Amino acid sequence: MTDSDSGHLPATRDASTEGHRGHVRGMADASRPGELVVNRVLDRCGTLGPNLRAVIWVQGCPLRCPGCVAPETLPFAGGEVRGVAEVADWLTHLSEVEGVTLSGGEPFSQAQSLADLLDAVREQRPDFSAMAYTGFRHEALLRGTPGQRALLDRLDLLVDGPYVAARHGDLLWRGSSNQRVVVLTERYHHVMSLTDAGAGIEVSVGNDGHFSWAGVPAVPGFRAFVEEQLTQAGYVVGAREEAVAAQGEIRGTDERITEVQHRRGQCGPPTGGSAAPGPAAG
Ligand code: SF4
Structure with a gap:
């Protein structure tokens, strides 16, 4: 499946075609049914996606990008185990935010649990938006596990690709110029016309x-x-x-x-x- 035949808009920023095949290794979904392993959460943030959003940093990432800013989130051992239902309840009651940004760590290593989380929140708040960071490429995730494809199907925005220190830049919501903001739904189509500069x-x-x-x-x-x-x-x-x-x-x-x-x-x-x-x- 390609970006276009899945109905997804093409990558909007730096449509690099680097394959990053080495990073596809370890693209497993280690979700535990009904649970998330979380490093940190924040109930209001204006710098990691459109408008005000909650943020969840999950624990564990199979990649090791040199210069990763969050090395404490990389080991799969550690973090705090939290129930999907409990986290969904927390998000549902955050009246100031319009959605959640999933970061880490690698969200697609807990994809099924995060897909279940978004389903649970949207039972109460159908318009709750979702954005995720990933070290994998969108194209690889389209061929991923059922849980990874389920999470992808529930996202409005994806920032994809590994961090490459040599390509670090002052960029909207991402750290290196190989990474892309991929618009997956019409909800945030307008981000394609935003100035590509850091959100602070x-x-x-x-x-x-x-x-x-x-x-x-x-x-x-x-x-x-x-x-x-x-x-x-x-x-x-x-x-x-x-x-x-x-x-x-x-x-x-x-x-x-x-x-x-x-x-x-x-x-x-x-x-x-x-x-x-x-x-x-x-
Ligand atoms: S994918 Fe993200 S969290 Fe994982 S090592 Fe790379 S920069 Fe760090």
Whole structure:
């Protein structure tokens, strides 16, 4: 099946035809019935897809893109096991958001559970939209497992392909220029005409001082630099895996973060990190 004969719109950005055959290995769906293994969730985000969205970072990815910004999400061991029904209930009650973005980790390694999740949410909210990141190519997923094709069928947008550090750019919702925003339904057809520039980084600080960020860094080096600064400020980087609520969210910091981004380091997309105040915080 091809993009066109499946009724899908063609890739809208950088229609690279790289095959990435090496990455098709490991394209298994490790879904556990009724369960998701989650690294982190966020109930409101404006930088990972159109408008305001919830985000789920799943645990586990079979790929190892050099420079991946989220190495803590790669092992399949770890994360938090959560019931699909419980996560669906959480999403259903997030009145501010119009949909969810699935990131990771590799969402298509838990494809059937995520397809079931979207079905459960749409029983209550039929217009709830869905976007997913994947290290695989859209064309490979069209030949994937039944669960992977089921998830694909339920998505409005897909950002596909592995992160390639040498092609890092300031791009809309993605980190390297080989990656594509694939429009799968009419819902977000308008994104084809958006300016292809980064959506920025959103920083949140919880009432407990827990710091987290979400977005695709415009330049390499964002995560390494920020974590170094946080460590120097007394934060324990990576101390907490889950940022449930964006309480006490700090907005309007993009300018400062952009300055930070341009100073050094090595990191990749997508899409977030966290830290918590340390015992010796200054
Ligand atoms: S960039 Fe994405 S696909 Fe690549 S290793 Fe990291 S999580 Fe996996």
